[in-house]
Amino acid sequence: MREHLKEIIEALVFISVEPLTPGRIKSVLTDVTEDEVKQAVAALQAEYEGPGHGIRIVATAGGYQLATKPDYDPQVRRLLQIERKSRLSRAALETLSIIAYHQPVTQAEVNALRSVADSSFTLHTLLQRKLIKISGRKKAPGSPLLYKTSEDFLIYFGLNDLSELPSQEEIARILEQENNAET
Amino acid sequence: MDTPELPPPPAPDGPPAAPPDGYQVKLEVFEGPLDLLLFLIRKKKIDIHDIPIAVITREYLDYLNRKDRINLDREAEFLFMAALLIYIKSQFLLPREQPLTEEEDPRKPLVDRLLDFQKIRAASLLLKEKEDEQLQVWKRTALPPLPAPVEEGLDLIEVSLFDLAEAFFAILKKREYDHHRLLKGKDISLEDKMKEIIDILRAKTFIDFLEYLESQESLEEALVSFFCLLELIKSHIVIAVQEQLFHTIKVWLRKDAPRMKTP
Numbered sequence: 089m090r091e092h093l094k095e096i097i098e099a100l101v102f103i104s105v106e107p108l109t110p111g112r113i114k115s116v117l118t119d120v121t122e123d124e125v126k127q128a129v130a131a132l133q134a135e136y137e138g139p140g141h142g143i144r145i146v147a148t149a150g151g152y153q154l155a156t157k158p159d160y161d162p163q164v165r166r167l168l169q170i171e172r173k174s175r176l177s178r179a180a181l182e183t184l185s186i187i188a189y190h191q192p193v194t195q196a197e198v199n200a201l202r203s204v205a206d207s208s209f210t211l212h213t214l215l216q217r218k219l220i221k222i223s224g225r226k227k228a229p230g231s232p233l234l235y236k237t238s239e240d241f242l243i244y245f246g247l248n249d250l251s252e253l254p255s256q257e258e259i260a261r262i263l264e265q266e267n268n269a270e271t
Numbered sequence: 272m273d274t275p276e277l278p279p280p281p282a283p284d285g286p287p288a289a290p291p292d293g294y295q296v297k298l299e300v301f302e303g304p305l306d307l308l309l310f311l312i313r314k315k316k317i318d319i320h321d322i323p324i325a326v327i328t329r330e331y332l333d334y335l336n337r338k339d340r341i342n343l344d345r346e347a348e349f350l351f352m353a354a355l356l357i358y359i360k361s362q363f364l365l366p367r368e369q370p371l372t373e374e375e376d377p378r379k380p381l382v383d384r385l386l387d388f389q390k391i392r393a394a395s396l397l398l399k400e401k402e403d404e405q406l407q408v409w410k411r412t413a414l415p416p417l418p419a420p421v422e423e424g425l426d427l428i429e430v431s432l433f434d435l436a437e438a439f440f441a442i443l444k445k446r447e448y449d450h451h452r453l454l455k456g457k458d459i460s461l462e463d464k465m466k467e468i469i470d471i472l473r474a475k476t477f478i479d480f481l482e483y484l485e486s487q488e489s490l491e492e493a494l495v496s497f498f499c500l501l502e503l504i505k506s507h508i509v510i511a512v513q514e515q516l517f518h519t520i521k522v523w524l525r526k527d528a529p530r531m532k533t534p
Contacts, residue, residue, distance in 0.1 A: 105412060146408075158407035173406045178395070179302055181402075185394040201391060203305040203384065205348050215433060245401040246408070254397035262393040266313075 093120060093128045097152075107151025107243065149242035150249060183210045184219060184241070188253055192223045192234035211235065219244060304352030305388040307334065312385075319385060322378055324363065328356040355381065430511045430520050432501070435480070438520055439497050442484050459492050464499040472509065472524040480511060480520035 100116060101108050110125045117125075129145065129152055136144040146155045156164055165171070176184070179202075186201050187193055198207045214220045223236040242249065301307040311330045312319055335349060362377035373379075471478055480500070487493035500522060503509040511522050 105410075153410055156409040158404065161407035161409070164409045168409075175402060175406070176399075181395040181398055182302065182391055185391050185398055188398075189391075189394060201387060203303040203348065203352070203388065218431075244405065245398060246405045247401070254394055258397060259390055259393045262396060263389060266393075 093117075093124065094132050097125065097128050098132055101145060101152050101154055104151075104153070107147075107149045107153045107239075109151040112151070146246065147248045148246055149239045153243075177210075179207075179210045180214060183207055183214065184237070187214075187220055187235050188237050188241070188250070191236045192226075194226050194228075194232040194234055196232060198235075304349050305385060306392075307331070307349070308352065309385060309389060309392075319389075320382060322382065324356065324360045324378060328353075328360055331356055430513050434513070434520065435497075435501070435504075435511060438481055439484060439493075442481065442493065443490070459495045461495060461499055461502070464492075464495050465503060468496070468499055468503065468522075469508070469524070472522070476523070478522045480522055482519075483522075 096117065097113055100113055110122050110129070113125050114120060114122050133145045135141070141157075142160050143154050143156055145152050182202055183198055186198050190197065190201070195207055195211060198211070199205065211220070215222070218238055218240045220235050220241065221238045223234045225231040226234050237250070241247075247253065301310065308327070308331065311317075311327060311334070312322065315326065315330065317323065317327065332353060335353060359377045359381065371377075376382075468478070468483075471483075484493045484496055487496055500509070500511070503522075504511055507525060509522050510525050511520055513520055
């Protein structure tokens with residue numbers, strides 16, 4: 089492996105606000121393969137996970153980012169003087185899960201699955217927060233807009249890609265728990 | 272319409288516990304009729320695959336009658352479900368020559384929707400857990416964003432359609448007040464406007480998006496200009512960028528722009 093590769097990657101990730109993809113790292117360095125980059129990142133991650141570090145390297149939206157460890161959340165809040173971050177409403181979360189699992193979807197499809205007459209307010213909010221995006225129009229009467237989740241969606245929920253969404257098994261487990269809790 | 276922000280949403284495992292003096296819920300805590308149905312099914316410990324329609328319909332209607340506040344927009348959805356329940360019930364009353372097969376069960380479409388909805392709700396609970404986790408994690412957001420790999424190395428943020436539209440609607444709002452007189456019909460064609468924009472860009476290198484739209488004589492002209500800009504952005508002739516978040520939006524001619532067909 090190339091000398092100082094770990095250090096270089098650390099510097100590059102440090103200076104990036106957006107998730108830095110292995111491809112992007114590779115384009116800066118001339119003579120390394122993507123595999124070498126990934127190996128170096130894995131080694132870095134292992135170091136950060138150990139004691140003595142308040143931050144770690146997370147894989148999100150297909151790239152790497154530096155993030156604080158959750159344990160130090162209270163102190164970070166105090167420093168930034170932020171009481172708490174805003175959460176998504178229930179309507180927003182439900183709409184997002186529909187879009188995430190059924191994408192691309194139209195508003196009519198979202199309405200039907202949620203059994204509400206009009207989701208436009210929620211969709212608009214999600215678009216403004218850039219958690220979803222318009223991916224085109226459906227070839228159907230009225231050519232309705234199609235919605236997809238965005239890269240910011242992955243970042244917001246700390247997912248590396250859509251395959252990391254809760255699986256059918258996890259969903260089934262939640263349902264079982266709920267049913268057991270009530271019977 | 273959706274309710275923008277709901278009052279405290281029910282705990283993940285169901286709406287808040289009933290007060291001892293009888294059961295009270297506010298309509299607003301239910302996102303929709305499926306939500307309410309699911310809640311009633313759980314409360315009555317009913318098997319979702321074998322719903323006693325008469326019981327659930329009575330519960331459902333009782334609930335609708337009990338709540339005092341009526342939000343007409345949301346009401347329609349709840350009434351629609353009530354109608355559907357009654358319809359299903361009526362199907363059972365019809366005399367039939369042969370007993371229904373499982374596929375013909377009039378409850379089936381509703382049960383399928385309930386099962387789908389249950390899954391969505393479970394998924395959204397899992398997403399909520401992830402959100403909670405992420406809310407304790409902080410990342411730096413104040414550094415300059417990475418320059419786009421292909422763009423000419425300028426430290427600019429390309430703006431989205433929403434930023435443009437928002438800026439444009441802000442102007443429309445402002446103009447609402449000073450334009451009450453009737454406008455004389457001056458026809459503005461998209462093509463002329465596009466040429467005008469490109470000419471200005473060639474002379475001045477960039478246009479301040481807001482200023483330019485504001486300088487338009489009439490609302491109609493501003494509207495046409497707006498569409499022209501969208502069209503030019505779409506055909507990669509110009510690019511709309513911000514130097515930083517919340518700065519003014521500037522429109523530049525692209526260096527690699529395809530030639531405009533100007534006579």
